[in-house]
Amino acid sequence: MEIVYFCADKNKTPFLIMLFDSDIYAERRQRLRSLVRSGIIVLMGNNDSPMNYPANGYKFRQDSSFLYFFGQTRDGLVGVIDCESGEEFLIGDDIDIDDIIWYGSVQSVAELARQVGVSSSKPMAALADLVAEAQRTGRTIHLLPPYRYDIKIQLADLLGVHPLQIQASQALIDAVVALRSVKTSDEIREIEAACAIGYQMHTTAMRLCRAGISEQYIAGVIGGIASSFGCITSFPSIVTQHGEVMHGYPSSAPLEEGRLLLVDAGAETNSNYCSDHTRTSPIGGKFSQRQREIHDIVADCHDLAMTLAKPGVKYLDVHLDVCRLMTERLKDLGLMRGDIEEAVRAGAHALFLPHGLGHMMGMDVHDMEGFGQVHVGYDNETRPSEQFGLASLRMGRRLQEGFVVTDEPGIYFIPALIDLWRSEGTCAEFLCFDKIEQYKDFGGVRIEDDILITADGCRPLGEELIPYRASDVEAYIAEQQEA
């Protein structure tokens, strides 16, 4: 493995580019083949994604599973694995002189194949022949669920079906989930590098968190940090004074003294491993009494999850223990009432926490979510719930060493949801609606870290945790804004 460090600026974190050995990809494909056992596996790489006209694309992002098994970041490639014969192909077209003028010289597809231990390459036209031959001989063609519409059309034409009716292979999904869920030490190092970028992003947001600055301004700066040191933000940054909106994208509104700013943002390294952190900071630098009380509950829930998460434990149970603690503490504040166990069973806490404790993370920030949450975060033993709130828990199954999951409790006061539940009497025996009404202008608090499941517990990833305890956040902001 080759590790290249560049110090981009002497005042900034170095970033890291990891080029895995060809052996790693060959071994992954070998393991995939032995899990799937028969048929041919077709892994589609991504193409450019048009933004506002065909030639003006968004920043290229390779498909994560293609990257995992075939490692190459060029557009227009397809990987094929024959499970029985063991033959492997990297499929794609070489470029010509016009492309060289516009995009520079690039390596041939044969060379790209060789770099990742694939012995054969073919032009794109050969893909149709391979698929037709498999269809003629009645072999299974294993596909992952496509999510890009150009790929859907390409597959539809190959298979003779409607683009929105491509059938994915459950055997392939299961095999890829089995492999990608458990991160190796090389992958952990990449995620730690993403967390280092995330640290810069979040501490910069804290430094900028002052009245008059716009949400959009902060989102722009931290997005710039993600691209300066890595590929791109791992998802569109959430930078909002409306923390009660789960995906509150930044507006051009200026920050207002006394409100909370919720920042949920992450980076992807150049190798596309992700980070995902959330911090909630007081605009003006000091939490009010009410803000601190809610923030402390969320911080304690965040810490509780870290004490519970370990191999063999269901993340669903960690989530429920967090919900119990949250309910107990919201009772102390007079926002909830009644029996804690019954309240959690009824899902009353979901008025405040309508999402789950966390999700798998890796080369996708919600790792492999495109395969369907039930195939990644659940299994035959642990089935997803249909209850409001719990249904949004993306990761429920037993933890294993090497899993990377997020720990992200939150408490939100969502006016429309409060009005709805109150009018319908939902969980009325557990909820003190008169008191809750007083918090309708509160917004929301979320704290999120990325944790690695270790042999006997877990640890947060990243060299240093971004300050998250209320006093630490205040101290950090004071120190940075003074400097």
Next chain:
Amino acid sequence: MEIVYFCADKNKTPFLIMLFDSDIYAERRQRLRSLVRSGIIVLMGNNDSPMNYPANGYKFRQDSSFLYFFGQTRDGLVGVIDCESGEEFLIGDDIDIDDIIWYGSVQSVAELARQVGVSSSKPMAALADLVAEAQRTGRTIHLLPPYRYDIKIQLADLLGVHPLQIQASQALIDAVVALRSVKTSDEIREIEAACAIGYQMHTTAMRLCRAGISEQYIAGVIGGIASSFGCITSFPSIVTQHGEVMHGYPSSAPLEEGRLLLVDAGAETNSNYCSDHTRTSPIGGKFSQRQREIHDIVADCHDLAMTLAKPGVKYLDVHLDVCRLMTERLKDLGLMRGDIEEAVRAGAHALFLPHGLGHMMGMDVHDMEGFGQVHVGYDNETRPSEQFGLASLRMGRRLQEGFVVTDEPGIYFIPALIDLWRSEGTCAEFLCFDKIEQYKDFGGVRIEDDILITADGCRPLGEELIPYRASDVEAYIAEQQEA
């Protein structure tokens, strides 16, 4: 018209959000209808564009023509105009409580319609009925060429054709080009705002242009500036020491003392009007003699274009005059030889300048390029060339007051192209290949500004021109890097 200025940070340029009056959209649609005359016009708004799984999208970018006529930036909208009856519809689905929890409250489609002067709204399911009714009665359904693949599938299902065989309407293309090509003073003000962001981006790149800093680092920072003050970069930033690669995307390579850094980048305002500038800076702060000679030629070509561009002049002729000057000056340097007129007629200069002098600019950085270059930059009078180099001129036709075009000459030394032409003897009578060989490590120089065609000439857009003369670039870098 409402103009909102926010000072995002006291040290930075204010950004501007312009919300046009509903009258402006109504008037544009009225003019469109009178140009198209019969049938129904269907303008598809954009949807979220998946990056690495369905729910993880790139930053939303509305379609420019939809924006121009229907003004709304929400995803999942379609605008319909009945040319005969004058009926107009904004089509889209309202959101429910789950969406409110995740994305916040948003206005109803009926309210969005009202804001842009459209009296009727309908749910998305109604689009199929409208299209079917038009088909049943034999009316023309006018579409622009789709460039997003989800939209191609949606239209294919509506029309009963293959997604890659959607027929666009030439009448609609011609009408939209006629309207969007001539910018109003409000639009100019938006482009000027984009240029102000571009000024920050390029001067920041100059400040960072030091040995050891990576291309990627600079691209990240200037991309952050674009998003902090506007929507997004108007195209993927070109930040490269390989200026000879036309679209040289930033690598993680550190800058090397003595080389040139070419930065071609622009911003989009929050209303999606674009800027597009290029500067070429010496890494280390001083041009070498050879670099300065080439840079001076490009700067003089850039200035020549500004003296020639005015209403009634073909931009093709401006391009050719620039090519003549470039050829003359390359002769002086001993890189070309022979008769200037003949050399330009033969396209010999295209070894150094394989692209055109410029393109239309507006809400798309290559304005309306998705309709086909021939429909935007050419007309019955001015036809595109097939000659290498000239064929890449995106804008050839007669200029009109209100057009915004780029002025972007460049000189490049492309090793693969030099080798190819030398081996084939292409334009050998005009090219001094022995001398040219000595420049194979040079890279490339481009200088680009955005110009508005005025009543009697043209003017560059932006309050202040980014330094572009070699001495000014050196002085600016020295001043900034010292500070």
